[in-house]
Every structure is written in C-alpha cells, then in structure tokens.
Amino acid sequence: MFPVEADEGTSPWLHLIGTVLPGATWTTFLLMAGIGCVTAAIGVTTAWIVATCRFPGRGVLEWALLLPLAIPTYIVAYAHVEVLDFTGPVQSALRWLFGFKSAKDYWFPNPRSLPSAIFVMSLVLYPYVYMTTRAMFALQSAATIDVARTLGAGPWRVFFRVALPLARPALAVGVTLSLMECLNDIGAVEYLGVKTLTFSVYDTWLNRGSLSGAAQIACLMLAVVFLLVWAERHARRHQRFSHAASRNRPMAGYRLTGSHAALAFTACALPVLLGFVVPVSVLVDYASRRLEVLTDPGLLRAARNSLVFAFAAAGLTVGIGLVLAYAVRLNPTRTVRALARASSVGYAVPGAVLAVGILLPLTYLDNRLNEATALIFGTGAGLVLVSSGVGLIYAYVVRFLAVSIGSIESGLSKISLHLDMAARTLGRTAEQSLVEIHLPLLRPVLVSAGLLVFVDAMKELPATLLLRPFNVETLATWVYVQASREAIGDAAPAALAIVLVGLMPLLVLSRIGRTSERRGARWRAAAAAESNG
Numbered sequence: 001m002f003p004v005e006a007d008e009g010t011s012p013w014l015h016l017i018g019t020v021l022p023g024a025t026w027t028t029f030l031l032m033a034g035i036g037c038v039t040a041a042i043g044v045t046t047a048w049i050v051a052t053c054r055f056p057g058r059g060v061l062e063w064a065l066l067l068p069l070a071i072p073t074y075i076v077a078y079a080h081v082e083v084l085d086f087t088g089p090v091q092s093a094l095r096w097l098f099g100f101k102s103a104k105d106y107w108f109p110n111p112r113s114l115p116s117a118i119f120v121m122s123l124v125l126y127p128y129v130y131m132t133t134r135a136m137f138a139l140q141s142a143a144t145i146d147v148a149r150t151l152g153a154g155p156w157r158v159f160f161r162v163a164l165p166l167a168r169p170a171l172a173v174g175v176t177l178s179l180m181e182c183l184n185d186i187g188a189v190e191y192l193g194v195k196t197l198t199f200s201v202y203d204t205w206l207n208r209g210s211l212s213g214a215a216q217i218a219c220l221m222l223a224v225v226f227l228l229v230w231a232e233r234h235a236r237r238h239q240r241f242s243h244a245a246s247r248n249r250p251m252a253g254y255r256l257t258g259s260h261a262a263l264a265f266t267a268c269a270l271p272v273l274l275g276f277v278v279p280v281s282v283l284v285d286y287a288s289r290r291l292e293v294l295t296d297p298g299l300l301r302a303a304r305n306s307l308v309f310a311f312a313a314a315g316l317t318v319g320i321g322l323v324l325a326y327a328v329r330l331n332p333t334r335t336v337r338a339l340a341r342a343s344s345v346g347y348a349v350p351g352a353v354l355a356v357g358i359l360l361p362l363t364y365l366d367n368r369l370n371e372a373t374a375l376i377f378g379t380g381a382g383l384v385l386v387s388s389g390v391g392l393i394y395a396y397v398v399r400f401l402a403v404s405i406g407s408i409e410s411g412l413s414k415i416s417l418h419l420d421m422a423a424r425t426l427g428r429t430a431e432q433s434l435v436e437i438h439l440p441l442l443r444p445v446l447v448s449a450g451l452l453v454f455v456d457a458m459k460e461l462p463a464t465l466l467l468r469p470f471n472v473e474t475l476a477t478w479v480y481v482q483a484s485r486e487a488i489g490d491a492a493p494a495a496l497a498i499v500l501v502g503l504m505p506l507l508v509l510s511r512i513g514r515t516s517e518r519r520g521a522r523w524r525a526a527a528a529a530e531s532n533g
Contacts, residue, residue, distance in 0.1 A: 137163060347403065451504055
C-alpha cells in the first residue's frame with residue numbers, strides 16, 4: 001500500500017517542528033479564520049433575509065441557497081480556477097475589453113492563493129451557517145421584535161441588538177461545522193497552493209514516506225478538532241434562550257418592494273450563482289465536449305468502485321447506528337448514552353487523521369495474519385485487509401456513523417414507548433419488537449440515513465486517497481488525479497456525476513422543510529384564530 005516505516009536519522013517530530021509545522025499551522029489558522037468570518041457573513045445575511053423578508057423569488061432562493069452543499073469543495077476549486085485563470089473567460093474578457101496584451105499590463109487576483117481558497121471554500125461551506133441560523137431566526141418570537149420596534153429600533157438595530165444575539169448559539173454551531181469541513185479538505189487546498197495541516201499529513205506520509213511524522217501532525221489536528229467540538233458544545237449550552245420563542249407568535253416579516261426587493265434577491269442569489277451555478281456550468285461545458293470519456297474503462301471502474309464502497313459503508317453504518325440507537329432506547333443509562341455519543345465523534349475527525357489512525361492497527365493486524373498463514377500454510381496471505389478496501393470502508397463507517405445515529409434516534413423518538421410496552425405484554429422480546437414494530441415504522445428514516453451516508457462516502461476524498469487499495473480509483477480520486485494533471489475536461493464527467501448524486505440529500509432536506517413549513521402554517525393559522533377568538 002503506502003510506506004509505513006518512520007524516517008531514518010533524526011526524530012521526525014523535531015524535523016517537522018523546524019520545517020513543516022510553523023508554516024502549515026499558521027496557514028491553517030488563517031484559512032479557518034477567513035472561512036469562519038466569510039461563512040458567518042454570507043450565512044447570517046441570507047438566513048435573516050429569507051427568514052424575515054417577503055419578496056419575489058424568496059420561495060425558490062430559500063432552498064436554492066442549500067445547493068452548494070451538493071458540490072465538494074475540491075470540485076468548486078477546480079471550476080473557479082478554470083474561470084478565473086489567465087486563459088479563463090474572465091481575464092480573457094478583460095483583455096478584450098481594455099486591449100491588454102499580457103498579464104503584465106493589468107493586475108488580477110491570483111486564483112491559486114490563500115484569499116482565493118477562503119473565497120472558494122466559503123461559497124461551499126456557508127450553507128452550514130445558513131441552515132442553523134435560518135431555523136433560529138424563524139423560531140424567534142414576534143413579541144420580542146415588536147417590543148424592540150415600539151422602543152424605536154429600526155430593522156438594522158433589531159437585527160444587531162436582538163435577533164443576532166439570540167441566534168448566537170446556532171451561529172457558533174454552523175461556523176464550527178464549516179470549520180470542521182475546512183479541516184477535512186485536501187483536494188481544494190492542494191490545487192489552490194495552500195499548504196495546510198491536512199495537506200502536510202498527506203505530503204509527509206506519501207511524498208516523504210514518514211507515517212510516524214504524519215501521525216504526529218494528525219495528533220495536532222486532533223487537538224484542533226477537540227477544541228472545535230468543545231466550542232460547539234459550549235455554544236449549544238445557551239440554545240435554551242431561544243426555545244420559548246416556539247410558544248409565541250412568529251414574526252410577520254418585512255414585505256419588500258422595488259429596489260429593496262431587488263437588493264434582497266441579489267444578496268441571496270449571488271452565493272447560489274457563484275457557489276453552484278458557475279461550477280456546474282463549467283462542468284457541463286467541459287463534459288459536453290468530452291463525451292468520449294464516459295466510455296473510458298478507467299472511469300467506469302472508478303464509478304463501480306465508488307458504488308461498491310458507498311453501498312457497503314451505507315449498509316454497515318445504518319446497521320450499526322440502528323443497534324446503538326435501539327440500545328439507547330432500551331437502556332437509556334448514562335453509560336449507554338455516553339458510548340453512543342462517543343461512537344459519533346468520528347464525524348468531527350478529518351479523513352486524513354482517520355486514515356493515519358486506521359492504517360497503523362490495520363497494518364499490524366495484516367502482519368500478524370500474514371505470519372499466522374505463513375506458519376500454518378507455508379505461505380503468507382499478504383496484506384489482505386489493506387489491499388481489500390476494508391480499511392476504507394471502516395473509515396467511512398467511523399466518519400459517518402454520527403449521521404446514521406442522529407437520524408435513527410430522531411426517528412425512534414417519534415415512536416411511542418407505549419408500543420414497546422404493548423409488545424412486551426404480548427410476549428415479544430426486544431429483538432422481535434425491533435423487527436416487527438420499529439423497522440417497518442423506521443423504513444423512511446433508515447432509507448434517508450443510508451442515502452446521506454452513501455452520498456458522503458461518494459464525495460469523501462482525503463480518507464479515500466490515503467486508504468484505497470493499489471490501482472483502485474473512485475470517482476472522487478479520479479477527479480483528483482485528472483485535475484492534478486490539469487486535465488479538467490477528463491475530470492468533468494466524474495465531477496458532474498458526484499454533483500448529481502450530492503443533490504439527493506438536498507431533495508430530502510427540501511421535502512422535510514416543506515413538511516415543516518406546512519405544519520408551521522397550520523400552527524400560525526390556529527394561533528391567529530385563537531387570538532381573534
């Protein structure tokens with residue numbers, strides 16, 4: 001597979017401290033700080049406009065703002081470089097308009113730089129902030145806003161002095177999620193020339209042949225992840241300040257017309273345009289000119305491998321999540337809940353860190369198995385676990401188990417405990433109750449959880465790059481390899497397939513959102529009738 005021996009000579013840790021870590025740590029800090037600020041600005045602004053204003057096109061933009069989540073950051077980076085590079089349409093149009101002859105005649109931002117990485121990745125990650133803050137803004141009570149208005153506060157003061165402080169826990173959660181995804185990225189930062197800690201893990205392991213050095217960098221990243229998780233948990237402690245709003249009359253909203261409506265529409269449409277429409281248009285353009293790539297045997301094998309790995313990960317993850325969630329339902333003690341929560345921590349761990357942590361014990365088991373088969377049969381079995389993709393599937397399960405457990409626990413919470421008690425009085429065991437009662441009721445939830453894990457596994461790049469068997473490509477690694485060769489046209493069909501698959505969870509979210517809106521509309525109508533009565 002990959003080299004697993006430590007470097008020779010001096011301690012790799014001392015070498016990393018002196019050469020790699022200072023620059024990579026500072027770059028990672030700047031990237032996270034920039035992405036945190038930009039995603040917060042875009043997410044909060046669009047969430048406030050959509051939640052509190054009424055203007056033409058709002059209904060479409062409300063869900064269109066989620067579309068960038070369907071595109072992995074590395075694909076958006078490839079597309080934006082194609083648009084903004086010297087030979088791209090933007091600079092070509094500038095040269096045509098102003099008569100410039102070469103790049104020396106004008107200044108243009110470098111599309112492969114740290115500011116560019118912040119801009120591009122923020123266009124993909126802002127929906128995490130948008131989703132959490134929009135829900136919080138929608139739940140805020142009209143009574144609170146009305147009090148501020150009667151005291152003479154205008155829309156801007158209402159937003160900054162009342163609404164935003166109440167939504168601060170949700171904002172912290174959304175920003176934390178976006179920063180975790182930022183830490184997980186390797187394709188975009190490498191393509192844009194930004195050497196983060198994640199890239200350093202990959203570079204130290206594969207290019208320098210030091211798994212021990214990669215493990216030491218991974219430990220530093222793990223400390224950063226734990227700090228982010230602590231910040232997110234600390235922020236959620238205060239979420240109760242907004243809960244009372246659900247029992248009060250919701251906000252009526254501001255009705256915008258004319259230039260104000262146009263500004264609101266533009267502010268919400270611009271992130272969708274730059275984060276989804278432009279990248280997809282670039283991919284469609286390249287794919288339409290390289291249709292012969294669709295019959296490439298390598299691409300077809302990559303698609304098959306992606307489906308096999310993603311289906312296996314989805315099935316295992318949903319099965320394990322069901323067992324853990326049902327165990328919590330049957331025995332909701334502090335210990336069982338703690339074990340279930342501990343099994344969900346993997347979602348916060350970057351794929352590169354998981355890969356390092358998984359390969360070490362996996363290689364050890366392979367070596368022991370090889371020794372045992374050599375002793376029994378006279379010949380070694382080879383690296384069975386590493387070369388079969390077991391490590392990759394295991395990484396997918398660990399990383400996405402939180403998605404499965406969260407969905408299934410939410411579904412189980414809607415099933416009355418009286419059904420369990422009734423089944424017990426009829427002589428059914430816990431296992432029989434699960435099969436005969438809970439599984440039929442949970443079928444939509446299980447399908448949704450499996451779909452989410454399937455899509456996440458299809459898009460995952462860092463863990464796949466580091467744990468895939470020899471000569472095995474997936475759609476994600478195919479896109480990465482072709483983009484590394486500057487062959488974006490060859491990568492476009494596979495990238496477009498990943499985007500289309502990524503749209504499926506958004507359809508689920510859209511359906512859930514429409515259901516919630518219908519319930520909210522009925523609740524508002526009932527509240528209005530009660531107040532009129």
